[in-house]
Amino acid sequence: MKLFLIALFIPLAAILSSCTESSASPSHAAEPAPENGAQFKEGKGISLTTLMMESIGLKTAEVSEEKIAPSFTVTVQSMQRGTEASGWLNEAQAARVLPGMEMELGTEKGSVLRIEKAPSVIHGDFEVTVQTATAIEAGSALNATFRFPAGDPVTAIPKAALLTTAEGTFVYAKNDEFYLRTPVKVGAASGEHVEITDGLYTGDEIVTAPVMSLWLAELQVLRGGKACTCGH
Template sequence: MKLLLSILCLPIAAALSSCSQSNASPSHTVAPENGAQFKEGKGVSLTTLMMESIGLQTAEVQEEKIAPSFTVNLQAIQRGSEASGWLTEAQAQQVKPGMVVEIGSTQGNVLRIAKAPYLTLGDYEVTVQTAAPAEAGAALTATFRFPASDAVTAIPKAALLTTAEGTFVYAKNDEFYLRTPVKVGSANGEHVEITDGLYTGDEIVTTPVMSLWLAELQILRGGKACNCGH
């Protein structure tokens, strides 16, 4: 547990602070005293004890039939059983008038979609007719579901790491785990489509990707090599 805390207790803000450059060059293997090491072009490597401590799990990338879905926040308006919310352009392209949506434990139907003439929270306003009237101003959540497509390359959502630099996964690279950029497509409650960056059969870390990222940050940008007194 002491090894685990050395990673998980490192604040991200400190790892990203403007401290001095690490004394160790990332072009060589860097191995601080936290059970992890990093090698440029290879990725992060963990000791067996560290992997057990953080509960590291991996899985092969497979093909899945994904039934896409997304949720939208709605607000009941004064015209009886109607509520409206905002869609992005990509979402609006999928939604059609008459489409059935889930609103809590009930259902509703899409009445209309209109492009916003001014800058708003979204590009398109969607108006939904609810199964039962709601008090004006009440907050509702609508879930839009779509049929499953053909099987696509997909991974568990938990395997994704989203940072300011982009979206990544940790792919197994011999005894290392390499942070690999990916592009995502459709998603459902459990899986997300990968349109670029991985192939079926690749092995990736499914949990805990945040611990690997913090280990990488600690080695390269902070940790014991930092000279700024943190």
């Protein structure tokens, strides 16, 4: 138990350094490991003893439906002193933006002047030009935030429940007495919640905290004591 806790809470630098020290292949067989508080079973996930769940402060919640008021922020820059600045949007972002709509430019209110499809895709798919009543110095880079009203309720989870690795985005879903790392696709985000477009259903139970500790626990079992955050 002591050895597992030390490995689980070692500094991030030490965790990262362990990635280059181990070439051990993961073992997918169930690990009894009652002493370190965790075991893994292929197709089932990871399970923790009651003592281990209490020690890391494991919390779960049911997936619910929330009204998401999406928003996104991009960087815009003024080419000369004036009231205009331009930046780049991808296709999904551009589909939401219309000329004349209000937005936030740094701490000031602004509006969309125009949006044009880019002749190339080096920077982005669409160029958006925004304007504000206050003059912007030449070369200034500002955050342009676009906010949209909430739509119908959608399947959503707390942002803290997401685990992002080199392999993709996951959540830990309750699977009997196990917690299964499950791939998900995310949509719009608003406040503390994010939309889940694939991978979960309303009513599923997921881990909301501490997701990183649970992942390190899984790696600890699979990699024979070598935990790392590389995602491979």
